[in-house]
Amino acid sequence: MVTLKHDSHEHELNLTEVDAYMVGKGKCGVCEMQINEASSIYKCLREDCPNNSLSLFFFLHKSCAELPKQITHPHHPQHSLVLGREYNQEIVKLTRGSLPHLTACKLCSRQIDEQMWNYFCKACSYEFLLPTNAYLHIFTFSLCIRCAIMEPAIHHEGHKHHRLTLLRRQLSLICDACGITKENDFCYSCLPCQFWIHSSCAASPATIKLRFHQDDTLHLIYSVPHMYRSFTRHCQICKNEVLKDKWAYFCEDSGYFVHITCARTLLAYGENEIKHEAEEEEEDYAQPHPDLLQFPLPSTDSLVANLLAYHQLKNPSTITNPIAEEPVIQHWSHEHHPLVLSEKSTFKGDADSDDDENDDILICNGCTTPILNQHKYYQCIRCNYFLHISCANHLPIKFPAGKCLADPDHSLNLDKLEIKLGRNLSIAFCHSCHLPTNGFGYRCNSCSKLTDIICCLLPDKIKHDSHKHALVQHFNHPSFKMYQNICTACLAPVLDGFDYRCETCIDVQIHQHCAMLYPKSITHRFDSHTISLLYPPIYYKGIKYCEICELQVNPEAWLYWCRHCDQCFHPNCIRAWHNMKLGDKIFNGGIHRHKLTLVAIDKDRYPQRIHKSLACNQGHDNGSSLDVYLECAGCFFIL
Structure with a gap:
């Protein structure tokens, strides 16, 4: 075994080849650079060495350990430069660092401290008279090791x-x-x-070793691979964007990126572990906020019931609808037929249907959210009309002043927001979230503004499992668009209406529907297992596709995942939400000879559904990705 005794360390050093474990474990005692995986080093093997620990050890690059004692450098050809330490450190102590130019590398201006090796010129010096009448030699030229050995x-x-x-x-x-x-x-x-x-x-090494998802090996890449360019990628250390045409470190097994500058800074401090937010402030998760509504809920079916219970807890004087839970009721929203109490929901359509746009589960005509098997509901089978128990019996009939955004002094009354069909389709828009709706809502007595159920019942503050702090309700005014925030759940812009934000973390904001309408776990006819909601960071090798829309899923956004089948789903695909109940059929012979079905089509997600040959027959296009249409599937007629 080749050994070396070097002035930088008190023990003998042994020559060894770098293995994967050594990458990122400390800095060279001479040049202070990290270990390159394909290199030889001199390492201290003494177990009792105070410089060695589980995460760090003392080493010298073989080339640094074997540096010549004296060199001639093109930036100082008139004299030889000598290898040494403690360059002008005595004057530093006397002046308390007030003269930094005396200890700076003459090329890069980096400060040379007492532990740093450098090449300096003994001939270029002058004497400094101390108060004690003694003379101190001050050298005027020095190069740090990096500048001295830099290849031309x-x-x-x-x-x-x-x-x-x-x-x-x-x-x-x-x-x-x-x-x-x-x-x-x-x-x-x-x-x-x-x-x-x-x-x-x-000088960035070709590979580095970091501990984030696991003991990851990251490779230096010179641009983001094309297969990963469908979405903007972010550095796992600083959270800023990784530019597609710049260098980065990439973990192929886990699918994440790190800026080369962030990796260099982390490793320069002798660290190789990227701590996740939950690990850094683990104590914050010990505060469950029992006084707040907890999301995500076990089931979307319980959303309105939970909102109602929380609202009545905070507002015990609220006047509710006094309808009793009877087997058959006559409801004010569906006066021409009675509603029958049912105990088990069934799929509206065939389980083998090829319609991928939704689950074909029952949708409540009141709140426009799904009705699942574990809850009772009211139905009129003849009209395809369904209501949650809470929407049928327990909604407040009136909200006092404070809920109308147009004027806080106005009160709101429960109403059914009808779709009106004239020559063109018109939809009632919620004044709060600015989304179309055909469910129940509350109408202002004075200004006739409409607000849907969920917007009226929204709590001021919630707790969500995706973030360690409580989230506070925030209203985005449609005219205030100086800058654009991004929802941390779906990565779509946060524009008009309500969202929930963290008052501590400025980069955390979630759409109200993302925060409330996606349950903790879900079942779907495409998968026989329970599918769980995952939050970033999400790790996997390569790219994955949504099993419903067959488009890529973004590992930096929320997604649903079946751990048994390794299948992924976009939340909006597996539980599509449009703030409307779709599927109602309308006949108007003046427009089309067949019945038209109310549908919502996302032109970005399903481009094959909207193209020139299937464009709206009235020439309608509002420029939005998601729009509501009347469709005759047999005639390929879209309005």
């Missing part, structure tokens, strides 16, 4: 077709590797290609 020209995998030449001048240029302008670093350049990278970026 290199071949790099990030720019294979030309050699890169070192520019020994500090230039203010945007680095083609990291995308950052850094003035205290040299550049390697290819002048024919106008390609520039920092010398520190050029």
Whole structure:
């Protein structure tokens, strides 16, 4: 075994080859750079060495350990430079660091502390008279190890077709590797290609070892692979965007990216672990906030019931609808037929249907959310009309002043928001969330503004499992669009209406429907197992597709996942929500000879449903991705 005794360490060092465990475990005692996986190092093997621990150990790169004691450098050709430490440290102690130029590298201006090795010129010095009448030698030229041993020209995998030449001048240029302008670093350049990278970026190792999802090996890539460009990717350390044409570290097994600058900073501190938000502030999760409504709920069916119970707890004087839970009732919203109490819901359509747009489960005509098997409900089979027990019997008949956004002094009365059909289809819009609806709502007595049930019952504050802090209700005014926030659940813009935000974490905001309408687990006819809701970060190799729409799922957004079948679903595909009950059929002979069905079509998600040959016969297009149509499937007629 080859051994070495070096002045930087008190013990003998043994020559060894780097293994995967060593990557990211400390810095070289001479150049202070990280270990490259394909290199040889001198390592201290003494178990009692105070410099060794489970996460760090003392080592020297083989090239650094074997540095010559004396060199001649092109930036100081008149004298030889000597390898040493403690460059001008005595004057630092005397002046308490007030003269930093005396201990700076003459090329990169990096401060050379008492532990750093450097090459300095003994000939270039002058004497400084101390108050004690003693003289102190002050050296005027020194280079840090990185600048001293920097190669004048290199071949790099990030720019294979030309050699890169070192520019020994500090230039203010945007680095083609990291995308950052850094003035205290040299550049390697290819002048024919106008390609520039920092010398520190050029020295980035081909692989690093980080602990985040597990013991991950990350490979240096020179652009984001095309298969991962369907969505914006973010660095798992700083959470900022990873630019598609810049260098990054990529974990292929877990599918995440890290900026090269973030990885370099983390490893420079002798760390290799990226802590997730839940690990950093684990104590916050110990506060369950029992006084707040907890989301996600076990079932979407219980949403209105939970909102009602919480509202009545906070507002005991609320006047509710006094209808009793009878086997048969005559309800004010469906006066022409009685409603029958049922105990088990069934699918409206054939279980083998190829309609992927929803589950074909029963939808409540009151709140427009699904009715599931574990709850009773009222129904009129002849009219395809269904109501939750809570929507039929327990809704407040009136909201006092405070709920009308147009004027807080106005009161609201329970009403049914009808669809009106004239020459064109018109939908009642909720004044709060600005979404179309055909369910129940509350109408302002003074200004006739409409607000749907869920918006009226929204609590001011909730607790959601996806975040450690409580979330506070926030209203986005449609005219206030100076900047655009992104929902952390679906990654869509947060525009008009209500959302829930964290008052502590400025980057956490969730659409009200994302926060409330997606249950903790769900069942679906596409999968025989229970499907669970997952929150980012979500790790998997390669790319995955939604089993319903067959488009890619984004690992940085919420998704539903079956751990048994390894199947993924978009939340909006497996539990589509439009704030409307779809499927009602309307006949108007003046428009079309057949019955038309109310449908919602997402032109981004299902582009094959809307194209030139199937465009709206009236030339209607509001520019929105999701729109509501009247459709005759047999004639390919869309209005």
